[in-house]
Amino acid sequence: MANPVPTVDCTNPDCGISVDPSELTCPKCDTDLHNALSEQFYEIDVAHNGQTREEAKVEIEEGLNTALLYRFRGLKVIHGYGSGSGKRGAIAREATRFMETLAARKGYGFRQDGFNRGAHLIDFGQ
C-alpha cells in the first residue's frame, strides 16, 4: 500500500488551505510553513494489510524518509501486538526491533506510543 502524501493545513486562520508540506511557504498566502508539521508524527500502519516482514521493513524505511522529507517530529508505526504466535505477532516484534535499530543508528529517540503497545515512535527530536 502506498502511503498517501500528507497534507498540512495552512496555519494562517484566514487561509487554511491544504498544502503539500514539502512546500516551505503557503502558495496562496505565503505563510511560513517550515515548522507546520514539527509537532506531529507521520503515521504508518504495517500490520493490517497482510504485509510480510520484509514489506513491513521497507514501509518503515520509506515512512522514515517521508517523515524526514516533510519535517515531521518523527515517525509513528502501528505494528499491532507482538504477543501472538502468528504472522502478525512476528511482524510486531520484528518491526519494533527494526525501528529500535534504525533509531539507535541515527541517534533518534525510540519509545512506545504512550500506553499503546501496538505502536512505537521514532522521535527525531528525542
Ligand SMILES: [Zn+2]
Ligand atoms: Zn495560506
